[in-house]
Amino acid sequence: MHRILILGGTLEARRLAERLRGRDDAAITLSLAGRTAAPAAQPVPVRIGGFGGAEGLAAYLRAERIAALIDATHPYAATISQNAARAAATAGVRLLALRRPAWQPTVGDRWTEVADVPAAVRALGSEPRRVFLALGRKELAPFTSAPQHHYLVRSVDPVDPPLGVPHASYLVARGPFAEATERELLLAHRIEALVSKNSGGEATYGKIAAARALGIEILMLRRPQLPAVPNVATVEEAAAWLDHVLASVAARGV
Numbered sequence: 375m376h377r378i379l380i381l382g383g384t385l386e387a388r389r390l391a392e393r394l395r396g397r398d399d400a401a402i403t404l405s406l407a408g409r410t411a412a413p414a415a416q417p418v419p420v421r422i423g424g425f426g427g428a429e430g431l432a433a434y435l436r437a438e439r440i441a442a443l444i445d446a447t448h449p450y451a452a453t454i455s456q457n458a459a460r461a462a463a464t465a466g467v468r469l470l471a472l473r474r475p476a477w478q479p480t481v482g483d484r485w486t487e488v489a490d491v492p493a494a495v496r497a498l499g500s501e502p503r504r505v506f507l508a509l510g511r512k513e514l515a516p517f518t519s520a521p522q523h524h525y526l527v528r529s530v531d532p533v534d535p536p537l538g539v540p541h542a543s544y545l546v547a548r549g550p551f552a553e554a555t556e557r558e559l560l561l562a563h564r565i566e567a568l569v570s571k572n573s574g575g576e577a578t579y580g581k582i583a584a585a586r587a588l589g590i591e592i593l594m595l596r597r598p599q600l601p602a603v604p605n606v607a608t609v610e611e612a613a614a615w616l617d618h619v620l621a622s623v624a625a626r627g628v
C-alpha cells in the first residue's frame with residue numbers, strides 16, 4: 375500500500391478522495407486546516423490541523439512515509455501551497471497541485487479587479503452602498519474602516535464577534551449556491567456591489583452569474599501567486615497522475 379496525502383478543504387479535494395478511495399494499492403489521508411467548526415463529512419480518514427510550516431509538513435511526509443502529495447487546497451490558500459512545494463522538495467515526495475481555473479469575465483460582467491481586501495474597501499468609495507461580502511469571516515476586518523456601507527456577510531461559521539460597523543446583517547450558509555437563489559438574495563437585500571474571490575468552479579459561481587444578470591458591480595480579489603509545481607485542473611487528471619506515479623514507484627520496487 376502506498377500512502378497518499380491530500381491537502382484539502384475544498385469540494386475538489388473531497389471528490390478526489392472519493393475517486394481514489396477504492397484503490398487497493400493506495401491508502402488515502404485527507405488533511406484539513408480545521409478552520410470550520412463542523413467540517414463536511416469526508417470519504418477517507420482525515421487528519422486536522424496545521425503541520426508547523428514547511429518543515430513540519432516535510433517531517434510529516436517522512437514520518438508517515440507518504441509516496442505522493444496532492445495539494446487540492448483553495449486557490450487563495452497560498453501559504454499551505456508554498457509549504458507543500460517546499461516540503462515535497464525537501465522530503466523528495468512527488469507533488470501535484472489540483473487547481474481550479476479562474477473564472478473569466480464575460481459579456482455583461484462588471485468586474486473591478488482589486489489586489490486585496492483593503493483595496494476592495496477603497497474601491498467601494500465614500501458614498502454609502504449596499505455590499506455583499508462573500509468572503510471568509512477572518513478576512514472581514516478591513517471593512518470596519520468603511521462603516522458608511524450596509525453589509526450583508528455570508529460565512530460558513532458565524533462571525534463572532536460581529537463586524538464593528540453599524541449596518542451589517544449575517545447569513546450562515548455553506549455552498550453550493552444556485553444562481554436563482556443568489557439572485558433572490560441580491561434582490562432582497564438591494565445589493566449594489568459584491569466583493570468576491572475568483573474561486574473558480576461551479577459551486578460558488580451562482581452569485582457571479584446573478585450579479586451579471588442584475589448589472590451589479592463585483593470587486594474581484596486578484597488570485598495570489600502560487601508555486602510553480604506540476605498542476606492539473608480536474609479530479610480525473612489528478613487520478614491519472616497518481617496512476618502514473620504509483621506505476622513508476624512500483625517499477626522501481628520502492
Ligand code: NAP
Nearest residue numbers: 382383405406407424425426427447448450451452453454
Ligand atoms: P493558508 O493561509 O494557505 O494556510 C495557513 C496555514 O493553515 C498553513 O500554513 C497551515 O498551517 C494550515 N493549513 C492550511 N491548509 C491546511 C490543510 N489542508 N491541512 C493542514 N493544515 C493546513 O490557508 P487558509 O486560507 O488558512 O485556508 C485554510 C484551509 O481552508 C485550506 O485547506 C483551504 O483549502 C481552505 N479554504 C480556504 C479558502 C480561502 O479563501 N483561503 C476558501 C475555502 C477553503 P501550518 O503552517 O501549521 O502547517
